[in-house]
Each structure stands twice: as C-alpha cells, then as structure tokens.
Amino acid sequence: MLYHLFEHLQRVEIPGGRLWGYLSFRSALSIITALLISLFIGKRIIRLLQKKQIGEVVRDLGLEGQLQKKGTPTMGGIIIIISILVPVLLFANLTNVYIQLMIITTVWLGMIGLADDYIKVFQHNKKGLAGRVKILGQVILGVIVGVVLYTSPQVVVREKVRGSDGLPVYREIRTPGSEVVTRIYSTKPIKSTKTTIPFVKNHEFDYASLVKFAGKKAEIAGWIVFILAVIFIITAVSNGANMTDGLDGLATGTSAIIGFTLGVFAYLSGNIIYAGYLNIMYIPNAGELVVFMGAFIGALIGFLWYNTYPAQVFMGDTGSLTLGGIIAVFAIIVRKELLIPVLCGIFFVESLSVMLQVGYFKYTRRKYGEGRRIFKMAPLHHHYQMLGYPEAKIVARFWIVQVLLAVLTIVTLKIR
8 A cells, every 4th residue: 555655656756755666675664564563463462362262272192292282372373464464455566466366365265264263262173164165265266366367467477589590589788897798588478377397407387288189279278277286286285384383383484484485486587687597487577476475474473473482372274274375376476386395395294294194094904904103193293292302393403494495496496
C-alpha cells in the first residue's frame, strides 16, 4: 500500500520518495518490519494462547524432555502469518501476480493449518483435520497456482533471440575508461513450461517434452503436466515441513535458510543483467518476490526468538503447512522446483524416513509376523533423540546441514 502511495506521489517530488522504487530498500524494510512485528506481537499472542489454555497435547513416547513440552502454547503460526502479510501489503507491488499468488498461498494454507490445530486443541482430537481434507486443500491450491501461471499475461520468461546461425544475438557495451565489455543479449517474452534443472549443460527442462506424442496439443498437454507437478510439489513440501516441525526451532531455522536461498534466486532471475551473466532463465517481475521473501525471513527470525529451545510457543500446523507451501510455490514461480530435493534436503529426508519406516514395518510384519524398524523412531530427528543426543544439538546440526545444502544449491548456478 505504501509502495503504491509513494508511486502515485512521485509526481510531486517528495524528498526520499524515489527510494520506494528500489527493490533493495523495500526488501530491507520488509525484513525489519516483519522481525519487529513478530517480536512485538509474539509475546502478546503467547499470553493470549496461554490464557485460552491453547497448549500442546503430548503423547509419552519416551523422549527426553518431551513431557516438559506439555501445555506449551501452539498455533503460533499465526505470529508468522501476520508478520509476513503486513510488510508485504505495505511494501510490495500488489499488482504483481507473483505477489498475489504468495499472499493466496499464505492465507489458504494458514487456514487449513489453523483448522487442523483447532480440532486438535479444542475438540481434543489428536488426529486433527482428516488427511484427505488436508490433501484436498493442497490440491486446490496447486490447481489455482498452476492455472494462474498458465493464464496470466504477466507470467512469461524471456528467451534469447537466436540468429540464422543458431547463436544468441547480442550487443557489446564497453564501460567508458576501462576494458570491461558487457554482453547484452536480445530476448523475447514467451509463455513456457520450462524450468531449471541442475548439473546439466543446457540447464533447462521442458515439461512439454514429456508429452511430445500429443502432437498439435502438446503445448496444452505440457501445461496439464506442469499443473500436476505443481500439485505434487506443494503437497510434498508442505507435508515435509510439517514432519520436520518436531523439535524446538528446527522447522523455523531450516525454513529461514531455505527462504534466503530462494530470495537470492528470485533476485538473480528477475534481473536481466545477472540472469544474462549467469546464463539462467530471466523471469520479468520475479524480482518483486524478494520483498515477500524478506518478510518471510524476518518473520521466522522473530518467531525463532520465542521458538528456540526451550520453546515458549510452537507454530503448529498453522505454521508448518504454511511454510512448506510458501517454499514450494516460491520455488515453482522462480523455476527452481527441481532443486527442491537438494535445497529442501532436510524436509526430504524427514519425509523419506517416515515412508521407509512405515513401509518396512508393514513389509516385515507380513513376512515375519512382527513389524521391524529401520530407525529407532521416525521422523529422523526423533531417531537421534532416541540415541541420546540433546535436542538443541540435533537442531543446530540440522541447521548446519541445511546451510551446506543451501550453498550447494546456489553453486548449481555455475556447475553444469
């Protein structure tokens, strides 16, 4: 809102008014504002949750320090959601379709998570919202995101124009007074189902290539495949973040690191100079997402003030489902969804550990008459708890691994 106000007032030369046109300025404001909001409202919301006796229901699984968590306020994801939305509404360009999609994602999954927490806390149903209802909500969001990306005229990528020799057309600009020469490639906007694929020379993969057999309808079929992929990615990452939220600060810190990495990708992909230099897909208007990601990171850092060990509040499904969905949709928009298994490696391994544990248990029960386990307990972080590692140490080491994964993900820009 402030962005649009100052954009309108630029006609009257207000001192400092032009700053609002700079992405870096608005992104910095977004981080600071989200951080301050989460710190300011966090304590008040925690007190309100305590007053309403909205506390965590804990089953005794024999884990160290587990019973001490009983009664700790949950549904703290409300803090994160408010802290994200307020700065975005203030500082982002609300006419940008990518910002609109991120706001929809935040609100939609926040409502699903809130409903799940409400059933657990107030109706004393440990299972919460039925699994099929959660999945349906995630599928609907996937359809919305996929269809908007398909139909919106704002959603394009710019491909390099190639000459008759098949080589990219460019012009060279020499910096005055130096020997530095910059190549500016000619580009054209197109609707595309292409995405970034790591560690390969051409660095791109087209979903439409999977349906070449469709002939003249291959373009439409390609978008159908793309939408199905969007649904799967949102569901997988959202549930992965949900499973990771089992130790104080684990999902919060991990998500903040992932968010920073995605913010770097959004900035580079939305800047024609950097995209050309790195030879990556240039996505017009994607740079605006840095403002959203600034709010995301600031909100998580502020929430971590209260969520770090020993936690004063848990985010609940209100937060974890929302965080996973935001990460998934953001990655899809900047065409980096195929990097998710690397970037979101913690989420991936946590989900995989549960699937392996359940699958192996069922298989051995059928074969030997009794179920056997691969891990002492799943998800994986509980396995390390059962081995006797302190909770704070497990969280810190998972954060370190996530930093390494984030660095590796950024390095894929040049390793092909």
